[in-house]
Amino acid sequence: MRWKTAELTGWGRVLSGKAELARPEKPAALSVIFTDTPAPAIGAQRSYGDAAVNSDGRAIDMTRLDRFIGFDADTGILHAEAGCSITDMLDTFAPKGWMPAVMPGTGFATLGGCIAHDVHGKNHHKAGTFGQHVLEIELAGADGKTTTVTSQSDPALFKATIGGLGQTGAILSAKIQMIPCSSRLIQVDERRAANLAEFMEMLKSSTATYCVGWIDGTANGQNLGRGIMEEAELTSSNMAPKLRKPRKVPFNAPPFALSPPTVRLFNRMYFNRIPKQGRGVLRSLKDFFFPLDKIHDWNKLYGKRGFHQFQCVLPDETAERTLRDMLRLIADAGLASPLAVLKRTGPGRAGSLSFPMEGFTLALDFPNSEKSRALVAQLNTLAAEAGGRIYFAKDSLATAAQARLMYPELSEWQKTVEAADPEGAFKTDLIRRLKLRDPA
């Protein structure tokens, strides 16, 4: 196998590093690599920070192992290679009446990546995380051997692999349980929320299958925490969705593109576009689930300095107070971009290091600067103090001490990981930065 020197970069384009990269096109080629040089597997490189970066090391690009290798049209069980993208699954199986039970905000994410981060979607409060729908994982270990892991065969390894940031081995393929998909269109109802208290109440009392909120990170005072709640249900319409050609961001945007006045103006217009009494629209599944995938390379909108995404989850007990503190800090700093999400989360999680907990999750993007790094650091501290968590798939600025505090099952996870990978062959920049595999 030939190796190629490549620059690995997080989606936020702040953290990056040079690595020797292999890209096997057959499972047999991967086995050959693993007998001499086990290395962390990476997928679509859509995590924002350094989860898929291994500076001065090696990595295996899994995106060419992207075949559907078993599908049962009666049960909706899909066996797929790790490099399959979520969009590919939706495109292929929605017309046959099935779709992934959980879909992250980008359809470019791979099956392997979705498992390794135990991702969640707009239905977390009902369906839980991606990992809760995984039946079986085929794992290539550091010893070069391939094993099939289920929650019965090796519960500890299964739990350490889901949300396990690739530290137990390379996920080669997995079996997942899909859910019925009645239509390729989705009915979306949008309603304004005037402030944080109202917004949280609306999200809490929503009974919709899919529910997500856009939040105005620039609103302050009595408008603090205002936003738009989107509730959605699959329809039974047989209409084919309109297909739109994706656009591409051709170059790095200039700094004024996301300057505070532009964002404030945009957010006000975005908020007011929804009539006071709310409105209902019919969207294609892809437009609803992956709104940003229509703009390829949208991360370039933040210019060459990149951006940070802050995402935390907060337990119900502390959520309102902490969210208020966070939103005030954010609005006062005037650094937020229009991309901001507030969502209800349920208790569902499948791995020891899974992100979600019952409560609320807030996600915001900030163009990279000294001021925004200081702001995110402050937000991380607030999240930690409130008994919340930050999301490893997004993080680029948390500290090792915070990670330890936020993930109480870390030492349990470490035991399984050390047994699976005693030499530390699968460590990445994220693991080293947050000392996730160092003893307490």
Added chain:
Amino acid sequence: MSQTWIILGAGSAMGRAFARKAAIEGAHLVLAARDQDDLDRTATDCLARGAASAAAVLFDVRNPESFAPIYDAAKANDGIINAAVFVGSMAPQGDVDADPNTGDLTIQDSFTGPVNFLHGLAPIMEERKGGTVLGIGSVAGDRGRIGNYTYGAAKAGFHTYLSGLRNRLNRSGGHVVTVKPGFVDTAMTWGIEGMFLVASPDQIAQDLWTAHEKRKNTLYTPFFWRYIMAIIKSIPEPIFKKLSV
């Protein structure tokens, strides 16, 4: 009615991408390559994506005995039979210089092997009165260059054969597309220095399908390679022999 596509070299990145494209179009597939386990996976994948059927047949271009089962699998389907030929190998010129026998293998994989296969297939296609052959040549076959002229010569030979086959099949309603891809992002080019304007296998597959539908004679893919090669071909030999392009 669904047509049949034989994909020779279905284990390669380009072959796999084209198999998917043909699957989405609802074709019957006969997938041929050297690794049976891997072929079985590709067959399942193609069925999930809409192929009318997918047979996985073991095939080695260096072993003519492996050809007949492919013809048989294709003949088992009714209707028009098409073939896309992705087999070939590119030994580094340095290896060929060190051991001239290595050159024989490149010529067998890229030229004589595929030619013999297609020669066996031609009468079957004629009988069915139609069908397209997509023959994957290379821009390297347009002019002998210092870097890979043994491979280039094999591809040039293949181009000439395809041109003759086009003439022949045209008489029974069939067609041949001579395909000249530039650099494609596959395991063959991964990590090689000096690659530029690299196209994805999916892009190439889409171009191939369009060329089949439009019955193009020669396809440069991506299209701009036609102009790059026009320039390279127009350099006078007294100058060209001193260049290392």
